[in-house]
Structure formats: C-alpha cells, structure tokens
Amino acid sequence: MKAPPVSISCQDLTLRFPVYGVDAKSLKKHLAKITVGGKLARSHGATEVTALSNLNLELKAGDRLGLVGHNGSGKTTLLRALSGAYEPDEGTIEVQGHVAALLDLNLGIDPTATGFDNIRLRGRIAGLSSKEIDQRLPEIAEFSGLGAFLAMPVKTYSAGMQARLAFAAATAVEADVLLMDEWIAVGDADFQKIAHRRLLKLVERAGILVLASHDVELLRLYCNKVMRLEGGVASAVTPIKNLDELMAA
Amino acid sequence: MDTATHMLRTGRRGALFEVQMALRDLRASLQRIDLAWSLAWHDVVSRYRGSILGPLWITISMGVMVLGIGLLWGEVFRVSVHDFIPFVALGIVFFGTVTGTINEGCDTFVQAAGMLSQTSLPMFTFVWRTVFRNLINLGHHLVIVLAVLVYFGSWRTANYPVAAMGLIFLVLNAAWLSMLVAIVSARFRDIPQIVQSITQAAAIMTPVFWPPDRIPARYHLILDLNPFYHLLQAVRAPLMGLGVAPHTYLFLAGMAVVGWALTFSLFANTRRRIVHYL
Numbered sequence: 001m002k003a004p005p006v007s008i009s010c011q012d013l014t015l016r017f018p019v020y021g022v023d024a025k026s027l028k029k030h031l032a033k034i035t036v037g038g039k040l041a042r043s044h045g046a047t048e049v050t051a052l053s054n055l056n057l058e059l060k061a062g063d064r065l066g067l068v069g070h071n072g073s074g075k076t077t078l079l080r081a082l083s084g085a086y087e088p089d090e091g092t093i094e095v096q097g098h099v100a101a102l103l104d105l106n107l108g109i110d111p112t113a114t115g116f117d118n119i120r121l122r123g124r125i126a127g128l129s130s131k132e133i134d135q136r137l138p139e140i141a142e143f144s145g146l147g148a149f150l151a152m153p154v155k156t157y158s159a160g161m162q163a164r165l166a167f168a169a170a171t172a173v174e175a176d177v178l179l180m181d182e183w184i185a186v187g188d189a190d191f192q193k194i195a196h197r198r199l200l201k202l203v204e205r206a207g208i209l210v211l212a213s214h215d216v217e218l219l220r221l222y223c224n225k226v227m228r229l230e231g232g233v234a235s236a237v238t239p240i241k242n243l244d245e246l247m248a249a
Numbered sequence: 250m251d252t253a254t255h256m257l258r259t260g261r262r263g264a265l266f267e268v269q270m271a272l273r274d275l276r277a278s279l280q281r282i283d284l285a286w287s288l289a290w291h292d293v294v295s296r297y298r299g300s301i302l303g304p305l306w307i308t309i310s311m312g313v314m315v316l317g318i319g320l321l322w323g324e325v326f327r328v329s330v331h332d333f334i335p336f337v338a339l340g341i342v343f344f345g346t347v348t349g350t351i352n353e354g355c356d357t358f359v360q361a362a363g364m365l366s367q368t369s370l371p372m373f374t375f376v377w378r379t380v381f382r383n384l385i386n387l388g389h390h391l392v393i394v395l396a397v398l399v400y401f402g403s404w405r406t407a408n409y410p411v412a413a414m415g416l417i418f419l420v421l422n423a424a425w426l427s428m429l430v431a432i433v434s435a436r437f438r439d440i441p442q443i444v445q446s447i448t449q450a451a452a453i454m455t456p457v458f459w460p461p462d463r464i465p466a467r468y469h470l471i472l473d474l475n476p477f478y479h480l481l482q483a484v485r486a487p488l489m490g491l492g493v494a495p496h497t498y499l500f501l502a503g504m505a506v507v508g509w510a511l512t513f514s515l516f517a518n519t520r521r522r523i524v525h526y527l
Contacts, residue, residue, distance in 0.1 A: 014260070018525055081258070084369025087521035090260040098254050103367045113295045124287045125364060153298070176254075 005096065006176040006207030008082065010057040012091035015074075015081055015232075017049045051077040054091070055234045057227070061207040065237065066223035068214070068247065073229040075212035079103055079179045082210060097176025097207055100126065104181075105166040115150035115157075115165050116141075122169040136172055143198065144168035145191065164191055171198055178206040182213055216243065256369055264517075271517035278373030285374045289381035307389040315341055315393060322458055331401060333460070338397040339485040340457040342390040343416075347423045347480055348448040350383040354427030355434040355441035362527035372516070372523060376428045380420065398488065406490030415483030415493065418501040422480060425508040432512075432519055435526040451477045476504055 052074045059065055067075045080086045081093055083101035108125050109118055119140050123133040141150055144164050146157075154162060203209050203222060213219055219226060220240060228235040228246050238246060261267065278285065297303040318341070319334035326333070354376075358365065361375045398404040434440040455477040456464075464471065472478045479497045486493045 018522065080367055083367050084256050084258060085366050085524055087258050087524075088260050092260070093256070093258040095256040096254070099256065099369070101367045104363060107363050107367060110291070110295055112298055113291070114298075117291065117295070121287070121291055124284055125368065125370070127281075129283075130287070 006061045007094075007096045008057065008059040008177065008208055008210075009094045010055055010082075010091065013052055013055040013057070013081065013088050013093060014050065014090040015052040015077060015086055016089045017051050017077075019049055050232050052081070052229075052232045052234075055232075057234070057237065059208050059210070059225075059237075063225055064203070064209045064223040065211070066219035066226040066240065066243075067210065067212040067229060068216075068219065068226060068243075069212075069229035074232040074234075075229055076103065076181055077232075078229065079181055079210060079212060082177070082179055095177060098127070099177045099179065100173055100175030100206075101179040102170055102181070103179065105163065105170050107170070109154060109162070109166055109169075111155040112153055114153055115144070115146055118154055118165060119150075119169045119172070123172065126173040128173065140168050140172045143172075143194070160188060160191075167195055171202055174202060174205050176207045178202060178209045180209070180211045182215075216247070219243065261521075267517045267520070268514075271513060271520055274371045274516075274520065275373050278371035278377060281371070281374060282377060284370075285377035286381055288374070288378040289385060292378070292382045293385050304385075304389055307386055308392050311342065311345075311390050312393050312396075315397070318458060326460060326463065328460060335397045335401045335403055335489060336460065336485070337458060338393055339488055340481060342387070342394055343419065343484045344452065344455065344457045344477065344481055345390070346383055346387045347419060347477065348452065349386065350380055350423040350427045351430060352441075352445055352448055353379050353383065354430040355444055357427065357431035358435040358523055359527060362524075365524045365527065372520065373428075376424065376431060379427055379431070380424050383423075384420070394488070403488070403490055408487040408490065411487035411493065412484055415487060418483050418498070418505065419480050421505045422476070422501060422508060425505070425512045429508070429512045429515065432515055432523060435523055436519075451475075455481060457481065476500070479504075 055078070067078065069075050077086065079101065080103065081088060082095060083099055083103070084095070085101075108122050110121065113121065116137070119137060120130070120133050123136070124130070128136070141147075144150065144167075146161060146165060149157065149161065150165075154165065157165065209222065211219070211222060220243065223240050225237050226240050226243050226246060227237045235246060293304055297306060300306060302309065315334065315338040319337045320330060322337065323330045323333035357375050357379045358372070361378075364370055365372070365375075395404075398407060430440060430444050434444070452458075454471060455475055456472070461472055461478070473496075479500045482497050483493055483501060
C-alpha cells in the first residue's frame with residue numbers, strides 16, 4: 001500500500017485568538033460581568049485577535065517554504081496550526097504525512113528526570129514505541145555527546161548541555177513535514193557544526209520544510225519558496241529569488 | 250510511526266460535527282493509550298526520584314495514616330479496632346483515589362500546555378494520564394489493603410468480583426469528574442481552589458473516618474445523596490464482606506451516564522478553545 005504523497009493544503013484559513021487576560025481568567029470577574037450586565041458589556045467578547053486571515057497555501061513534496069514577517073505577524077501561529085495544535089476558526093488545514101514541529105526544544109523536558117528518561121519521554125510523545133526508542137537510544141546518546149551525564153537528572157546540566165540533550169532528542173525522529181521556528185543553533189561551536197549537519201539531513205529527508213526566520217541568508221540557503229505574513233495576511237508564495245522584492249514590498 | 254499521517258482540521262461546522270471531532274479525539278487517545286500510560290508512569294517515577302524507597306513512600310505514608318487514625322478514632326468512636334482499622338484503611342485508600350483523581354484533574358491541561366500547543370496529541374490522552382497516575386498510586390496502596398484484609402481476617406469473607414465491579418464504577422465516575430475540572434480549571438484559575446475545598450468537605454461529610462451507622466436516621470440523606478459515599482461503598486462494602494445496596498449501583502450508573510454526557514458535551518464545545526485558555 002502506497003501512502004498518498006506528502007502535502008500541505010490550507011484553504012481560507014482563519015484563526016482567531018481569544019485573549020483571556022490574567023484577571024479575566026478569574027471566575028469572580030466572569031460572574032461580575034454577568035451580574036453587572038451592560039456596564040462591562042463593551043469589554044465582553046471584544047478581546048479577540050485575528051492571527052491569520054484567509055490564508056491559502058499549497059505545498060507538495062520538495063517544497064522548502066520560508067516564512068518571513070515581523071514579530072506577531074502570525075508565523076508561529078501558522079506553524080502551530082500546521083502542527084495540529086491550533087484549530088482553525090474558518091477554512092481547512094489538511095496535512096498528509098508525519099509532522100514534526102521543532103518549535104520549542106524543551107517540549108516535554110522534565111528537569112528532574114535523567115537524560116535517558118527525557119529522551120524516552122520525548123520519543124514517546126513523538127509517536128515512537130518503546131522498542132523503537134531503545135533502538136535509537138545509543139545513536140541519540142552518542143550524538144548528544146553527554147556520555148555518563150545522561151544517567152543524571154537534567155537539572156544538573158549546564159544550559160548548553162540541556163540544549164544538546166533537547167536537540168538530540170527532538171531531532172531523532174524523522175518526519176515528512178518539518179516545521180521549524182527559527183533555525184535552531186545550540187551549544188558550543190563544535191556542537192553547532194554537527195547540529196547543523198544533523199538538521200540538514202533531517203531537512204533532506206523531510207518532504208516539506210516550513211521554516212520561520214528573520215535571517216535572510218538562512219532562508220536563501222535552505223528554502224526554495226518564501227511567503228510573507230503581515231498582520232495575519234499572507235502574501236502569495238513566490239520563489240526564493242524574489243525574496244528581496246518581497247521584503248521591500 | 251503511523252500517528253498523525255493524515256490530519257484534517259476545519260472550522261466549526263455545527264454541533265454535530267463538533268461532537269464527531271470530540272469522538273475522534275477520544276478514539277485517537279484510545280489508540281495511543283500506551284502513551285498515556287507511559288506519561289503516567291513517568292510522573293510517578295519522577296515524583297519519587299532520588300528517594301531511597303521510591304514509590305513505596307506512598308504505601309508507607311498511607312500505612313502510618315491508617316494505623317494512626319484507626320487506633321485513635323477507634324477509641325473515640327468506641328468501636329473495636331478489629332472492625333475499625335479495615336474500615337478506615339479501605340476508606341482512606343479508595344476515597345484517596347477518587348479525590349486524588351479529581352484534585353489532580355485541575356492540572357491535567359494546564360500542565361500539558363507545552364505539548365498541547367505544538368503537537369496534535371489527543372486531549373483525552375492527558376485525562377487518561379491523570380487517571381492512570383492515580384491508579385498506579387492505588388496499586389501501591391493495595392499493599393495496605395491486602396495487609397489489613399489478611400491481618401484482620403476479612404479476606405475470607407470479601408467478595409472480590411463485586412469489589413472489582415465497584416472499582417470500575419469508581420474509576421468511571423472519577424474520570425469524568427477529573428476531566429470536567431480539567432476543562433474548567435484551564436479556563437478559570439479559581440477552580441482548583443474550589444475543587445480542593447469541595448473534596449476536603451467531602452472527606453468530612455463522607456463516612457471515610459467515621460462509621461456510617463453512627464449517623465441518626467433523620468440525617469440519612471447525607472449518605473443517600475452523597476456521591477462519594479456511594480463510590481466508596483461500592484468498593485469498601487464487598488471487601489469487608491458486606492452487601493451493597495442496589496440503589497448504590499443505580500446511583501453510580503446514573504451518575505456516570507449523566508456525568509459523561511455533561512463532560513463530553515462541554516468538551517465538544519470547548520475542545521478547540523482549550524489550548525488558547527492555557
């Protein structure tokens with residue numbers, strides 16, 4: 001049985017964020033709102049931010065899409081929506097293929113657990129079985145370069161060591177669709193070099209890459225297409241050679 | 250590696266569609282039930298990491314509590330220790346499972362915020378995680394239960410199949426309560442405190458530490474309308490070799506059906522919003 005080809009398809013994707021302020025989360029405020037009715041009515045329901053509006057996107061195997069845009073333009077929101085975490089308010093998202101999102105390296109890292117346990121946990125979350133994790137464990141352990149430290153709790157690690165562990169665990173799972181928020185450069189110079197190679201391999205194996213970045217050079221290096229987001233509104237997807245015009249627009 | 254190979258997310262398409270999506274979430278969580286189990290097991294192990302006796306502390310602290318309360322309160326109530334210690338032991342253990350599942354339910358989604366905001370993991374997975382974690386704790390407490398049953402001799406008269414059935418009712422009901430407070434706590438941060446006050450009050454109002462026959466007949470409604478009493482009774486009575494009133498099962502079955510219907514419809518309505526609450 002042949003799996004359908006890897007693809008991403010977004011149609012008229014609109015995503016709104018309800019903003020629940022810190023104090024709006026309190027039940028008292030909510031009840032107060034009901035009891036005093038009209039007084040606060042204007043604040044009721046007004047706090048909704050449209051993070052993405054009417055976005056259309058079609059990607060197929062081989063596409064390496066760079067996302068550019070200012071802070072808060074919706075890049076991360078789009079990535080989270082593609083990862084399946086955010087549900088669209090309108091429109092559809094359809095993704096064929098196994099998705100891996102490298103948005104937050106510290107996903108599921110438990111500082112009190114040992115390095116080994118954290119690798120296992122991360123692997124389980126990514127959808128590996130215990131057996132598959134055991135098979136990959138030596139490779140991940142070697143790559144992390146942490147040696148005997150893997151048997152110690154992560155909280156005893158230095159920040160750089162923690163980053164190494166997180167990176168090694170997060171990149172151990174190959175995926176058809178790779179979502180990245182900024183190119184992850186971690187650790188000391190040595191590690192950055194091998195981390196870079198590993199990411200490249202991961203990108204090569206993935207059918208589709210979506211990379212959000214502010215680094216123009218980086219985008220030129222890895223992407224063949226680019227899309228600009230501005231206040232939740234997306235430009236058309238254009239070849240990477242038009243990046244300059246796109247940025248200037 | 251066959252998880253989430255096809256993902257379709259759409260905007261709202263009416264109530265029926267939302268229910269279907271909620272059901273899909275439930276199904277997906279059951280297909281990956283081992284993940285919930287791994288997470289729960291990880292929680293228990295990491296809680297006791299660095300301690301020599303590890304999860305056995307759950308058992309020990311429970312044993313100390315049972316002995317202390319059993320001996321002292323047996324005197325206070327002037328009942329024989331022989332009857333009272335098994336009663337209190339079973340009471341504390343199973344009541345603890347119910348309240349533990351509910352209290353920890355408040356953190357279910359809040360704790361999982363990181364994972365929920367960048368993966369397509371089913372939300373139910375985290376509900377099962379909380380339930381399983383408490384079942385693993387219960388597994389440790391069973392040592393106490395066994396010790397008490399054997400020492401005081403009621404293991405011979407205990408009706409295990411009926412107790413197991415009671416336990417199923419207990420878990421079914423604790424699970425929906427746990428999920429309900431999980432959703433509401435994600436939205437309103439006052440709820441965990443309210444929930445804790447309620448479970449604390451329930452510990453006093455329910456015959457966990459005091460024999461139910463001490464209550465005057467005219468106050469019997471405190472028992473008959475107390476869901477915690479029925480939950481407890483369904484498991485404790487058969488283990489003590491006593492019968493369970495039929496209306497207890499009726500009450501628990503009704504509570505499970507109504508509770509799950511309520512919780513599930515709330516979930517269907519809020520499912521796509523929960524991640525934004527966090």
